[in-house]
Amino acid sequence: MSHPFKRTQTRPGEWIAEWSIRLVASVSIIVIFLIFVFVFREAATLFTSKADTPASAATSGEAASASDLEPETYGDADTSMMATTASDEPDVYNPDVQDPTAEAGEPGAPGQFIYKSKNPKYPEIYNPDTGILPEDIDDETAEVASSDTVKVEPILSRLAGDTWQPVGENPKFGILPLITGTLKTTIIAILIGAPLGILAALYVAFFARRRVREIVKPAIELLAGFPSVVIGFFCLVTVASFIQDATGISYRLNAIVGGIGLSLAVIPIVFSIAEDALSAVPKTLREASLALGSTEWQTAYRVMLPAAAPGVFAAVLLGIGRAFGETMIAIMATGNAPLTSLSPFEPARTVAATIGSEMGEVVWGSEHYGVLFFMGVLLFVFSFGLNAVTELYVKKRLIKKFQGR
């Protein structure tokens, strides 16, 4: 059987290239998927862990899990926050020590226990006058645990609280202040960043002379690759002082300063995507509009911008994503105080900044840890929802409104 189309040569190189592309692509998709799975799984411990440890209020939960860990972890996680000098003498109350009673039995130097002044609960357990530790530390833990069991509420209603105080014997995981903080800074960042980015894109795409465009465009795009810690530092040192001098706000670091900092991260993103979208509009459209006797500005505003509307909208959306996901600028420039306040002149603390600054110190598997992951899930769900709504609903209406389709 011989015909002119008979397969005579094999192409092993192409076969290998094709299959390696498939392999690499599937691996990267699986990795992305696994990230989601992991984040959701860690957040889920928050809701499931109640079954294993009924009194899952942080102190007992952390102490219980911490007892399996290194002494350093224990000291870092909780006690160093409770009592600063206590970490100097971790042995005194470390439950991991081989023979706790032997050490606990001897009276500690009175000045070493800050417990008595800092913590309202301990004076009842310790003797504040002698400063002597109770004989049995396990009893103490159990006692605290049992007293917490009474107070424990469903985790969701505790998350809805308005106090974020994740450490202490009675930690409060109200994420409301973090959400208002995120909203505040994101809205400020977008209100500043989106118009500036879009106007800069319009300028570069239509008004700037070629020489200017060749300088301005890469300069702004360079800002997109700027380390956010540098922007944060700039805001912390320069912008904050400037804003305070100009307005006399009592808080040096506040949501406005944070929003300005975030907008510096948002502008290059909005700019470069909007500029691409505007440049992709056919030049002939611009000529047609100008030939009808419109000015450059009318052309840009009434023809080019609507024609590029979906792209410009996507640019703003990515800007929003960057603003609420940005961590380092938010840590450095917002003041980081978890206040439930809508005032832009007060400090704010964003969800991302909270995860970024607390994840390094949290006890693995504790409730605090679960809450941080839960907030990670919130960020993910929010950005996912934002994109979905845009894709399914807003974009269609936008196109209909601006392009008459």
Next chain:
Amino acid sequence: MAKEYPVKIEAHNFNFHYGAKQALFNINLSIPERRVTAFIGPSGCGKSTFLRSMNRMNDLIDGTRVDGHMTIDGVDVYSKDVDVVTLRRRVGMVFQKSIPFPKSIYENITYGLTLNDKVTKTELDHIVESSLRKSALWEEVKDRLHHSAQGLSGGQQQRLCIARAVAINPEILLMDEPCSALDPISTGKVEELITELKDSYTIVLVTHNMQQAGRVSDYTGFFLMGSLIEFDRTRTLFTSPAKKETEDYITGRFG
């Protein structure tokens, strides 16, 4: 030449440069009012450049330079005190590629009108209808005025572009190869339209298609290598050209 009709556009020793490259050499020409004037010639001969010089569309290209004079109603369009926007409102233009704005049919036509003036809704409706009627598109689109113009066929889009240009009521209509992307039936409609519009507008037409120039124009100019070789009544130019180059071109010896 062209003495029978009042002169609308006049070029006098007109030169045009794209940077270092000179595209037009000493063009002298008078275009009569309310007639169709066609420019023919091979690609790159400068006929489109000359057309675009009339409403200063070439200003949009970096590094261009003109000298000599281009006058419309005796006013030099390149003098310093000319407002380009006003000029372009009086000198409408239709391009080779039909480029409706990404808006509805209705908005495409009202776009030029609503730029500077306040126009009432009734007036707009009226102008939309009359310009669509003038461009022979009314019957086809009257039921979907608020649908996207990009859903129209190529020929309809081009007539929409003509309607859009006509809506702002210019005195001169420049057409840069308006039929080169159209099928013969659409071309026929556009040509019919040109013949109808010439009673009200001075039309200048650039075309690759010599038959088209012969069919619709009253005067024809032949461009070659940036120079105007010959300009005369269409019939004269096509039947007894004065220059050898013109004869070679129209008889198909080159080009």
